């Protein structure tokens with residue numbers, strides 16, 4: 001969805017800024033808010049671009065840096081940690097050759113360590129874009145990554 005279509009769904013009031021930013025980011029192929037987006041939001045809500053940038057840098061859910069097509073977030077909170085999330089993370093590092101906060105050279109994957117994804121009873125867990133995967137093993141992770149790579153061929 002184009003930014004103008006997204007903006008037109010919201011009243012021109014600054015209290016909608018975060019909702020607007022989240023929707024723009026989730027509609028972006030690279031999961032980020034560009035400087036052009038900031039400029040258009042600024043005009044639409046009639047607020048300074050600097051205000052939008054400070055909100056974006058304050059909320060960890062928001063990013064102004066482009067990410068890979070698939071953002072893989074591995075939970076590292078205690079219930080996942082005690083269920084060996086480390087082997088999940090290491091499998092991903094091994095397969096993707098990147099670490100926390102990095103993106104593969106082909107811009108396909110970004111790897112992030114994150115906090116609880118809300119499914120601790122099925123730990124360890126990770127999220128790929130909007131899809132959550134639970135009860136993970138290194139073997140399951142390998143299949144997930146291979147399937148995602150397969151979608152690109």
Ligand code: FES
Nearest residue numbers: 075077080117120
């Ligand atoms: S601690 Fe990992 S999903 Fe809750």
